[in-house]
Amino acid sequence: MDLFSIWHLLIILAVVIVLFGTSKLRNVGSDLGSAIKSFRSAVKEESAGDKPEETTSGSAPSGNGGRIIEGQASPASTPKAADAAQVRKG
Numbered sequence: 001m002d003l004f005s006i007w008h009l010l011i012i013l014a015v016v017i018v019l020f021g022t023s024k025l026r027n028v029g030s031d032l033g034s035a036i037k038s039f040r041s042a043v044k045e046e047s048a049g050d051k052p053e054e055t056t057s058g059s060a061p062s063g064n065g066g067r068i069i070e071g072q073a074s075p076a077s078t079p080k081a082a083d084a085a086q087v088r089k090g
Contacts, residue, residue: 017025 020028
């Protein structure tokens with residue numbers, strides 16, 4: 001016997017229609033479709049706008065295409081902390 005037969009799916013569909021109504025389900029479908037369309041257009045615009053610019057070595061890119069990320073690197077663990085962890089295990 002299958003996990004979901006056609007009768008199971010029909011009962012689930014009937015319960016959803018009774019709970020939400022057909023007009024609300026139609027609105028959800030159209031909202032989902034418009035969201036997918038806007039997502040696709042945004043991805044297409046983003047990929048068209050990310051054309052790499054040629055720059056010389058050591059200089060920042062000109063225009064609005066460049067991104068500057070500032071931060072400070074720190075080691076994941078110090079040797080003293082690793083030794084202390086081994087003492088606790090031992």
